[in-house]
Amino acid sequence: MRVLGFESSAKSASVAVCDENGLVSQYFQNSGLTHSRTLLPMAEDMLKNLSLTINDIDLIAVAHGPGSFTGIRIGVSAVKGLAWAAEKPVCGVSTLQAMAYNGTVFPEGSLICCVMDAKRSQFYNTLFEIKDGIPVRLCEDRAIGAAKLVEEIENHKKSVFIVGDGASMCYNALENLKANAVLVPEPLRYQSAWGVCMAALKEKQQSVHELLPVYLRLSQAERERQERVFGR
Amino acid sequence: MRVLGFESSAKSASVAVCDENGLVSQYFQNSGLTHSRTLLPMAEDMLKNLSLTINDIDLIAVAHGPGSFTGIRIGVSAVKGLAWAAEKPVCGVSTLQAMAYNGTVFPEGSLICCVMDAKRSQFYNTLFEIKDGIPVRLCEDRAIGAAKLVEEIENHKKSVFIVGDGASMCYNALENLKANAVLVPEPLRYQSAWGVCMAALKEKQQSVHELLPVYLRLSQAERERQERVFGR
Numbered sequence: 001m002r003v004l005g006f007e008s009s010a011k012s013a014s015v016a017v018c019d020e021n022g023l024v025s026q027y028f029q030n031s032g033l034t035h036s037r038t039l040l041p042m043a044e045d046m047l048k049n050l051s052l053t054i055n056d057i058d059l060i061a062v063a064h065g066p067g068s069f070t071g072i073r074i075g076v077s078a079v080k081g082l083a084w085a086a087e088k089p090v091c092g093v094s095t096l097q098a099m100a101y102n103g104t105v106f107p108e109g110s111l112i113c114c115v116m117d118a119k120r121s122q123f124y125n126t127l128f129e130i131k132d133g134i135p136v137r138l139c140e141d142r143a144i145g146a147a148k149l150v151e152e153i154e155n156h157k158k159s160v161f162i163v164g165d166g167a168s169m170c171y172n173a174l175e176n177l178k179a180n181a182v183l184v185p186e187p188l189r190y191q192s193a194w195g196v197c198m199a200a201l202k203e204k205q206q207s208v209h210e211l212l213p214v215y216l217r218l219s220q221a222e223r224e225r226q227e228r229v230f231g232r
Numbered sequence: 233m234r235v236l237g238f239e240s241s242a243k244s245a246s247v248a249v250c251d252e253n254g255l256v257s258q259y260f261q262n263s264g265l266t267h268s269r270t271l272l273p274m275a276e277d278m279l280k281n282l283s284l285t286i287n288d289i290d291l292i293a294v295a296h297g298p299g300s301f302t303g304i305r306i307g308v309s310a311v312k313g314l315a316w317a318a319e320k321p322v323c324g325v326s327t328l329q330a331m332a333y334n335g336t337v338f339p340e341g342s343l344i345c346c347v348m349d350a351k352r353s354q355f356y357n358t359l360f361e362i363k364d365g366i367p368v369r370l371c372e373d374r375a376i377g378a379a380k381l382v383e384e385i386e387n388h389k390k391s392v393f394i395v396g397d398g399a400s401m402c403y404n405a406l407e408n409l410k411a412n413a414v415l416v417p418e419p420l421r422y423q424s425a426w427g428v429c430m431a432a433l434k435e436k437q438q439s440v441h442e443l444l445p446v447y448l449r450l451s452q453a454e455r456e457r458q459e460r461v462f463g464r
Contacts, residue, residue, distance in 0.1 A: 023418045025261035030254075031282050038281055045277040049270055050263050104417050105337055133417075185336050185365075186255045187419075187426050194419050 004043065004057045005196035008035040008075035009067025009095040010116060010165040015043040016193035017050060017057075018201070025050055026194050028187065035074045040082075054086045061200030063191060064092030065214035066124040066141060067116060072213045084208045091200040092211045098195035100128040100135035102163045102188045108133070111158045115166035116191075118143050123166050124216060125149055127156075143216050146173050163189055236275065236289045237428035240267040240307035241299025241327040242348060242397040247275040248425035249282060249289075250433070257282055258426050260419065267306045272314075286318045293432030295423065296324030297446035298356040298373060299348060304445045316440045323432040324443045330427035332360040332367035334395045334420045340365070343390045347398035348423075350375050355398050356448060357381055359388075375448050378405050395421055 002024075005016045012030035016023065027042045047053060062079040065072045076092070083090045096114040103112030108130055116124040122143045128135035144152075150173050153160050161182045162171050171183040183189075218226070234256075237248045244262035248255065259274045279285060294311040297304045308324070315322045328346040335344030340362055348356040354375045360367035376384075382405050385392050393414045394403050403415040415421075450458070 022262075023260075024263050025259075026419055027257075027259045027278075028255075029257035029278075029282065031256050033281075033283065041281055045281070046259075046261075049265075049273055049277070050261065051265065105414075105420055107414065182337075182339065187258055187424070188337055192419070 001058050003059045003197040005061040005193040006075045007063045007191050007193040007196050008071045009063045012190045013039050014193040016197050018197035060088050061091045061196050063095040063098050063196050066216040067095050069219050076213045089205040090211045091203050093199040096126040096141050098199045099164050099191045101195035101198045103161050106161050111160040113160050113162045115164045115170045117166040233290050235291045235429040237293040237425040238307045239295045239423050239425040239428050240303045241295045244422045245271050246425040248429050250429035292320050293323045293428050295327040295330050295428050298448040299327050301451050308445045321437040322443045323435050325431040328358040328373050330431045331396050331423045333427035333430045335393050338393050343392040345392050345394045347396045347402045349398040
């Protein structure tokens with residue numbers, strides 16, 4: 001089983017190929033260039049350098065959200081187009097679930113706090129615990145206020161490892177738990193296509209038409225329309 | 233300061249760009265394809281995808297060894313050629329020193345054991361301890377027998393994090409310390425160009441002509457000649 005994974009849910013972007021032996025190749029960038037310009041060329045260059053074509057891929061995986069609306073749309077759309085043309089199954093995985101694999105470096109029982117900057121004083125977040133080397137989910141993906149998240153992880157009273165593009169912001173907001181908290185360094189901090197592949201290997205395959213973005217919140221345009229039309 | 237780093241000391245190969253803000257891009261592969269076929273195209277594709285040229289790079293860094301003789305020759309030769317043509321300074325860093333940056337994810341005071349498979353029942357190895365978030369060297373780079381290394385790290389009686397392409401072999405050889413030892417998972421286990429860039433940022437720049445491979449041992453051809461000619 002050879003998986004091609006895409007991750008473009010925030011500022012960084014990455015593509016990876018994994019097979020039953022683990023990571024074959026990963027191409028990551030955090031340059032600020034737009035994903036619509038960088039993502040597909042990265043995948044194309046990577047396959048070519050591996051002497052592979054899209055026909056050698058068994059499954060195409062993508063982080064379907066939450067995350068930047070534009071980033072998720074680019075990733076999901078690119079994968080839909082590619083998989084439709086190449087007639088391959090796909091798998092959309094939670095950005096936060098994929099990110100939790102970055103935490104499998106930590107000791108058994110550790111808490112992994114996955115945080116993305118959701119703007120408007122919120123994080124996209126979920127919590128995992130490492131059991132038998134695998135991240136086990138403790139709550140659903142959610143948009144949560146910064147203060148509420150800090151209170152919740154301080155209540156856990158465990159060593160907590162913070163990953164994701166909101167990690168530094170979350171770490172700085174902790175007041176009473178700094179001694180037990182680890183701000184994961186680059187290159188393991190950010191969401192990665194390696195994690196997307198690892199998560200996809202445990203999920204159900206989908207047809208191209210089943211793959212949809214998962215935003216968790218209304219977009220700015222939808223919010224503003226609701227406020228204008230319904231006054232809320 | 234923008235650094236372009238190359239790592240090709242064993243089976244995996246990688247290239248990375250780092251600047252004063254950290255990792256800009258890393259392109260890693262562990263496919264078994266020869267580095268002479270993959271390494272320079274990876275660098276070329278990566279720079280193009282970042283909208284950079286070699287003229288935008290301030291320093292070219294490379295893992296100068298120890299490691300596979302062929303791998304090191306390919307990396308060092310590619311960097312010498314590139315830096316000579318582009319008139320850039322270079323920096324050769326120890327493969328083991330660069331690998332230690334993978335360990336900066338671990339808690340203060342942890343022991344980082346960097347191990348590469350040197351064949352003939354030996355490891356290329358060095359030990360580091362994390363102090364103020366930085367890996368501090370505890371011994372020189374060396375080729376060491378597997379049994380001797382196991383004895384030495386068991387004597388440390390500390391949590392030990394094992395990185396490098398010899399990590400799994402070293403972990404399996406530990407008998408009394410397994411409970412305190414962590415076999416670092418992919419994608420942080422193997423030597424990486426990110427680590428090469430991070431190490432180079434703390435080292436003295438060199439001219440192209442000063443850059444030389446560091447093998448630590450005689451090559452097979454040299455050993456066999458000595459045995460033939462001098463009977464030893």
